Amino acid sequence: MTVLVRTATELAALARTGRRCVVMTMGALHDGHATLIRTARERAGAEGQVIVTVFVNPLQFGANEDLDRYPRTLDADFALAREAGADAVFAPAVDEVYPGGDPQVRLSAGPMGERLEGATRPGHFDGMLTVVAKLLHLTAPDLAFFGQKDAQQLALIRRMVLDLNFPVEIVAVPTVREADGLARSSRNRYLSPQERTAALALSQALFAGARETTPTAVRETAHRLLKEAPGLELDYVALVDPSDFTDAGDGHQGDAVLAVAARVGSTRLIDNLPLTFGDVPQDAPDVPQDDTDVPQHSQQHTPGAAP
Template sequence: MKIIETIQELRKELQPHRSNAIGLVPTMGYLHEGHLSLIRRAKQECNTVVVSIFVNPLQFGPNEDFERYPRDLERDAQLAEEVGADLLFTPSAAEMYPRPIRTRVTVAGLTERLCGASRPGHFDGVTTVVSKLFHIVEPDRAYFGQKDAQQAAVIQQMVQDLNFPLEVIVCPTVREPDGLALSSRNVYLSEEERRQATVLFQSLQEAEKRWRDGAFSSAAEMEAFIRDRIETQPLAVIDYVSVLRYPALELPEDLHGPLIVAVAVFFGKTRLIDNVVLPGKEEAACFAR
């Protein structure tokens, strides 16, 4: 695996590989099994796999954790190489933004709920940096995790609207044995916060089971059920619990899928997100069989 720090060098390195499939796994580093599962999937489907590691300042708000976001490039490089990455792109902020940026990519509608409501400007930062990476790497496929389901929907919309010649692959959330979704921010949690955080997936699982049994009459009823479950843990401070159409991220008129049931909850200073996507009628019927 080769580590590359500049856009010019990466483009030069990729030039001989353009006739074959190139896969991109964009990350902010501090890799965990969720990231590694994306790299493995890319390796199965592509001839050349590029992993980017860039903690993007554009997607952090003024009171968020940009400065303390976990970083360990040496460890990340070892892990990425072990699972098959061919190129590791590790640009500096000065390389990606050599002058104050005046152009941003905005996806309207999908970014105004869920994390977009809690983190103004966040998704403009995400779509801007991802569009830059798409132009720099020119991948045939790009890989994202279902844990960041809103991000995945936003990027799919951007790719469709702006005619990027690539396929966005969304891969399943990877979890700890107790169900907690893997996240680079999990390292912030104290032992007790970590224990209580398992309520997120537990509440989503219980809500999904009740939904499949037809126990809810409205999205509001489902949201209230999840809130009540999460609030059994004293350290949990809910940012949002939302049931929306997926991937349109619109308010549902009924509970026929596909739907996303998404939560964001603080444990101490650490904000965790999780979700489940509930299938449409045909998928649900297959599940029932």
């Protein structure tokens, strides 16, 4: 039986059973979230516990971002969480999470939080880390699950946990994609049919870039395709080291993230693909040519012939 809890007191009263796993969301749940919850359910096991948090965090919204526009669909979110295997849904009000009003003490994302998404959305990652830290304290999980689609967020949470000694394991879950390659996102509901078609350029550019053999070629191919894509206003294309989101230059070896952001109509979308450079025995994904060629999840691989 899945229970809905609204307060920290109710959450603390939940009997702890086995391994506790948490999936943090801002609601408007979709199949990508369901994958996170199912993965958490598997790791928790039959004796463990899965808690899904649903909280639209006002600290993550900038001056030009419409907090009121963000969809609130708690009934549907609860149903999806229950179906995916959650034991509890924690859906607190703003004054429950921030009982003293806007918090005077907040976490700083530091230099990593000022790059890419942080440059476009100043203060966003400070607000994100502040609420994640609070929710980790409130839920006290053994494991916390986050999607690879928000790669910079994932990297910052991992760094926070390392730097501040949070007793939790952070588990990354691969991006879930539509059959045509579009990354699942709550923001996709804002796209008109024509805008959704234009948005496919993001994943197409990522997979095309991944076929190249050097960091420079990967970046340049993805950038060229996105600059040429109709109906899309490019924000950035970057190839970065996932440990700190600094630029991955041509001599880069090991893991990297090819990240893109663009505006389609009034909707801003992000996507990324994990890559590995060097002598790693993995196959590169084919550039998607039609619906049957598109992987359902972003896959780590080495670019090129022996990528």
